[in-house]
Amino acid sequence: MFHLAKGLYANWNRKEQYSILILGLDNAGKTTFLESLKNQSSLKSKPLEKITPTVGQNIALVPVPNKPNVLLKLWDVGGQESLRAMWPEYYSQCHGIIFVVDSTDSERMDECKRTLTSIVMDDEVEGIPILMLANKQDRPDRLEIQDIKEIFNQIAEHLSARDSRVLPVSSLTGEGIMDALNWLVLRLERNKKNRPPQYK
Numbered sequence: 001m002f003h004l005a006k007g008l009y010a011n012w013n014r015k016e017q018y019s020i021l022i023l024g025l026d027n028a029g030k031t032t033f034l035e036s037l038k039n040q041s042s043l044k045s046k047p048l049e050k051i052t053p054t055v056g057q058n059i060a061l062v063p064v065p066n067k068p069n070v071l072l073k074l075w076d077v078g079g080q081e082s083l084r085a086m087w088p089e090y091y092s093q094c095h096g097i098i099f100v101v102d103s104t105d106s107e108r109m110d111e112c113k114r115t116l117t118s119i120v121m122d123d124e125v126e127g128i129p130i131l132m133l134a135n136k137q138d139r140p141d142r143l144e145i146q147d148i149k150e151i152f153n154q155i156a157e158h159l160s161a162r163d164s165r166v167l168p169v170s171s172l173t174g175e176g177i178m179d180a181l182n183w184l185v186l187r188l189e190r191n192k193k194n195r196p197p198q199y200k
C-alpha cells in the first residue's frame with residue numbers, strides 16, 4: 001500500500017522537463033541571457049559583469065512561470081569557432097533551440113547566418129522549435145529588429161513558421177526575456193503532441 005501511495009505521489013508530483021540548447025556565435029550574449037533568465041526566475045545567478053567566455057558548458061534548471069510542473073533544462077555551450085564542432089552532439093537530446101544573435105555585430109552577420117543555416121539543415125533538429133533572439137537591443141548601434149528579421153526569415157523558410165520566431169531582447173537589462181521564454185514554452189508543449197513517443 002505504501003509503495004502504491006508513494007508511486008502515485010511520485011507520478012502526481014512528476015515534473016515535465018524540456019532540454020533547450022542555447023547556441024550562437026561567441027560574444028553573442030548566451031551566458032548573459034542564461035544568467036539574466038536565472039535572475040528573473042529568482043534563482044541564484046552570477047553577476048553579469050563577471051561572465052567570461054564559455055569554454056565548456058553551463059547548465060541550469062529553470063522553472064516556468066505559472067506552470068509548476070514544467071522545468072527547462074538549459075544548456076549554454078561555448079560559441080567560439082573551435083567549439084562549434086561539438087554542438088551537433090547535443091542536437092538529438094534537445095527539445096528546442098535558442099539561437100542568440102548579437103544585433104550590433106553587423107560585420108559577422110554572414111557568419112551568423114551560415115552558422116544558423118548549418119543547424120537548421122541538420123536532420124536531428126527537424127521539427128524542433130527554434131527561437132532566434134536579437135540580443136543587445138539596449139545598444140544604440142544595434143540593427144533594427146525588422147532588419148534582423150529580414151536576414152533570418154530567409155533561413156526560417158526551411159522551418160515551419162509555427163516553430164520559429166525572431167524576438168528582440170536585452171540580456172543585460174532583462175527586457176524581453178520572459179516574453180521569449182513564454183513563446184518557447186508554448187511551442188515546446190504544442191510540439192510534444194506532434195512528436196513520436198520517444199520525445200514524450
Ligand SMILES: Nc1nc2c(ncn2[C@@H]2O[C@H](COP(=O)(O)OP(=O)(O)OP(=O)(O)O)[C@@H](O)[C@H]2O)c(=O)[nH]1
Nearest residue numbers: 026027028029030031032053054079136170171172
Ligand atoms: N549591451 C549589451 N551587452 C551584452 C548583452 N548581452 C551580452 N552582452 C555583453 O556581450 C559580451 C559577451 O557576453 P557572453 O554572455 O559572454 O557571450 P557568449 O555568447 O556566452 O560568448 P561565448 O561564451 O564565448 O560563446 C559581454 O561583455 C556581455 O556583457 C546585452 O543584451 N546588451
Ligand SMILES: [Mg+2]
Nearest residue numbers: 030031053054
Ligand atoms: Mg558563454
